[in-house]
Amino acid sequence: MSEDIRTDPSRKTPRYARKTADQRREVLLQATLRCIVRLGVEKTSIRAIAEEADVSVGLVNHHFGSKEALVAAAYRHIADTLLHEIEARVADTGGSARDRLSAFIRASFSPVVLDRSLFRAWLAFWTLQAQAPEISAVHKERYGAYRKVLEELIAEFQQETGVATLSPRMAAIGLSGLLDGLWLEWCLEPETFSPEEGITLSETWLRTVVEARPAG
Amino acid sequence: MSEDIRTDPSRKTPRYARKTADQRREVLLQATLRCIVRLGVEKTSIRAIAEEADVSVGLVNHHFGSKEALVAAAYRHIADTLLHEIEARVADTGGSARDRLSAFIRASFSPVVLDRSLFRAWLAFWTLQAQAPEISAVHKERYGAYRKVLEELIAEFQQETGVATLSPRMAAIGLSGLLDGLWLEWCLEPETFSPEEGITLSETWLRTVVEARPAG
DNA sequence: GCTCTTGTTGAACAACTGTTCAACACCGTG
DNA sequence: CACGGTGTTGAACAGTTGTTCAACAAGAGC
Numbered sequence: 001m002s003e004d005i006r007t008d009p010s011r012k013t014p015r016y017a018r019k020t021a022d023q024r025r026e027v028l029l030q031a032t033l034r035c036i037v038r039l040g041v042e043k044t045s046i047r048a049i050a051e052e053a054d055v056s057v058g059l060v061n062h063h064f065g066s067k068e069a070l071v072a073a074a075y076r077h078i079a080d081t082l083l084h085e086i087e088a089r090v091a092d093t094g095g096s097a098r099d100r101l102s103a104f105i106r107a108s109f110s111p112v113v114l115d116r117s118l119f120r121a122w123l124a125f126w127t128l129q130a131q132a133p134e135i136s137a138v139h140k141e142r143y144g145a146y147r148k149v150l151e152e153l154i155a156e157f158q159q160e161t162g163v164a165t166l167s168p169r170m171a172a173i174g175l176s177g178l179l180d181g182l183w184l185e186w187c188l189e190p191e192t193f194s195p196e197e198g199i200t201l202s203e204t205w206l207r208t209v210v211e212a213r214p215a216g
Numbered sequence: 217m218s219e220d221i222r223t224d225p226s227r228k229t230p231r232y233a234r235k236t237a238d239q240r241r242e243v244l245l246q247a248t249l250r251c252i253v254r255l256g257v258e259k260t261s262i263r264a265i266a267e268e269a270d271v272s273v274g275l276v277n278h279h280f281g282s283k284e285a286l287v288a289a290a291y292r293h294i295a296d297t298l299l300h301e302i303e304a305r306v307a308d309t310g311g312s313a314r315d316r317l318s319a320f321i322r323a324s325f326s327p328v329v330l331d332r333s334l335f336r337a338w339l340a341f342w343t344l345q346a347q348a349p350e351i352s353a354v355h356k357e358r359y360g361a362y363r364k365v366l367e368e369l370i371a372e373f374q375q376e377t378g379v380a381t382l383s384p385r386m387a388a389i390g391l392s393g394l395l396d397g398l399w400l401e402w403c404l405e406p407e408t409f410s411p412e413e414g415i416t417l418s419e420t421w422l423r424t425v426v427e428a429r430p431a432g
Numbered sequence: 433g434c435t436c437t438t439g440t441t442g443a444a445c446a447a448c449t450g451t452t453c454a455a456c457a458c459c460g461t462g
Numbered sequence: 463c464a465c466g467g468t469g470t471t472g473a474a475c476a477g478t479t480g481t482t483c484a485a486c487a488a489g490a491g492c
Contacts, residue, residue: 018439018488040346046480056441061481063439116346123343126404130256130336140405147408166420173398173409174417178390181397185389188342189356192363193389201390204382208424234458234469262450272471277451279469434492441486449478456471462464 016055024063025073027053032074037117041124072134075125078118079142085112087149097156098206104153105202108179109195119187147176154209163210171209178205232271240279241289243269248290253333257340288350291341294334295358301328303365313372314422320369321418324395325411335403363388370425379426387425394421 019027031053035044046067050057064070086107093103107113129136151172158164158171166174182198235243247269251260262283266273280286302323309319323329345352367388374380374387382390398414 014488016440041343042347058441067480120343120346123339127257127336127339127343129404143401143405170413170417173401173413174394174420177397177401177417178394179397180400181393181395182389184396184400185359185393188345189359197386197389201386201393204390204424205421208420230458232458232470274471283450
């Protein structure tokens with residue numbers, strides 16, 4: 001019988017490196033996002049994630065308990081990243097509320113957000129939302145934060161101009177609806193309109209917020 | 217050995233009823249939509265569809281060739297139904313272009329469209345769109361028709377008023393974006409705003425189309 | 433250098449998936 | 463009333479899936 005190379009005690013290079021739980025979780029999270037973006041949800045299996053993270057299949061459930069928990073964590077991560085990205089651009093701009101709203105709009109049509117492979121990740125999360133309460137909770141929390149930022153900017157903008165034809169709440173719902181709708185349609189079919197046209201349309205809405213008469 | 221009841225030739229009630237290909241296809245299509253709505257895409261398997269249609273597993277591939285073809289057919293069916301529903305309401309209203317646009321908006325926020333379980337079906341189709349060219353083609357075709365209806369109504373509306381601050385194309389993209397965005401957000405979290413508020417916001421956009429100065 | 437904790441492995445498992453196809457049986461035709 | 467074509471069946475197939483867990487081994491503490 002030949003010797004089993006796998007159990008050869010003279011081996012010098014370690015077969016794996018031990019990491020702390022936090023480190024491993026981060027690695028698995030990033031691998032999950034890459035898989036969802038690259039392969040789509042359908043094909044994002046535990047085995048695909050494990051391979052992407054250069055890790056064995058068993059480790060995923062060891063660190064996250066279940067695939068659902070891992071995906072929920074990935075959702076929270078991606079939502080946080082995008083909101084922080086937009087907030088950072090708004091903060092960098094500074095200036096009047098009007099200027100910062102424009103920065104918010106421009107950030108919403110930047111390549112970081114207008115990313116079709118990222119869109120596939122969102123579709124995945126939304127699909128899971130109906131069944132997984134954990135994911136639904138993450139959505140509620142993240143989306144509330146997103147709209148709150150908009151609402152405060154709009155309230156400030158209306159104070160600057162002294163005109164307010166729509167309540168900040170309604171105006172924010174309208175703007176986020178427009179931004180999300182254009183984002184959705186662009187991701188589904190990018191030939192329909194350009195990001196610049198999207199910015200123009202959103203700016204038009206912004207003007208509505210302080211100019212148009214209330215709808216009858 | 218006991219007799220096998222399944223091959224008992226004295227059986228009186230037929231085990232199945234033969235149908236034409238068109239009839240079977242229709243039955244399978246409806247069963248597929250019910251499954252997607254009830255179970256979500258993940259759980260919508262050939263076996264689930266077959267059971268829902270009271271039919272054996274083999275019949276699905278016999279009539280549609282593959283699961284993908286069946287789902288694409290279901291997409292086309294559901295998209296057609298919704299667009300026709302909206303167009304019918306617009307036609308029933310008649311009157312000025314302005315009135316018909318309002319009818320379009322009201323129809324878009326009616327329970328037929330604002331249906332969370334229907335939303336799950338759309339998510340399914342969008343998810344598959346990235347991989348399945350057949351589904352992508354159906355989307356392009358149906359969505360183009362949707363926007364064309366809006367564009368023509370808006371052009372007519374602008375002729376009525378004699379004012380046009382946005383091109384019909386841009387105005388239609390903006391309105392469909394707003395409608396879709398609000399629809400998306402409502403389906404994900406219905407507590408955020410009421411359908412009536414959605415109608416108000418969309419009507420506000422309509423006013424923009426003939427009143428607001430072009431965006432700088 | 434040894435021990436011990438514990439992060440890591442991967443074969444095994446049960447439950448699914450879409451697809452195939454030979455056998456079956458319904459029902460119009462002769 | 464028997465024939466035959468064809469719509470229908472469902473077991474079988476070759477994959478896949480998420481999860482489990484006994485065995486392993488890395489690397490810190492002594």
